[in-house]
Amino acid sequence: MSSLRLVKTCQDEIQKVAPGPRWREALYQYLRHPDRHRDAIIHKSQEGFTTVYDGYPKATVHLLILPDQRIKTPQQLDRCA
Incomplete structure (x- = not known):
C-alpha cells in the first residue's frame, strides 16, 4: 500500500485480530499476514x-x-542521522 486511506472512527468497522498465547502476538499478525x-x-x-487500527481503541481514532x-x-x- 502506498497511499494513506481515510481513518475509520466506528469501533464496529475495525477488524480485530485474535490474540495468540500472548497479546503481543496479535500485533505481529498484521506484519506476518x-x-x-x-x-x-x-x-x-x-x-x-x-x-494499523488498534483492535481495542481507547480513543475515537487509535492507530x-x-x-x-x-x-x-x-x-x-x-540512531537516525
Whole structure:
C-alpha cells in the first residue's frame, strides 16, 4: 500500500485480530499476514513501518505504528542521522 486511506472512527468497522498465547502476538499478525488484514492496515511505508487500527481503541481514532522488523530491545535500534 502506498497511499494513506481515510481513518475509520466506528469501533464496529475495525477488524480485530485474535490474540495468540500472548497479546503481543496479535500485533505481529498484521506484519506476518498483511493480506489477511487489509481492512485494518492504513499505510505500509517504504521506510519499514506499518500503520494499523488498534483492535481495542481507547480513543475515537487509535492507530498503532509498528516496525516491520522485530525489535526485542532498544539497543537494536539505530540512531537516525
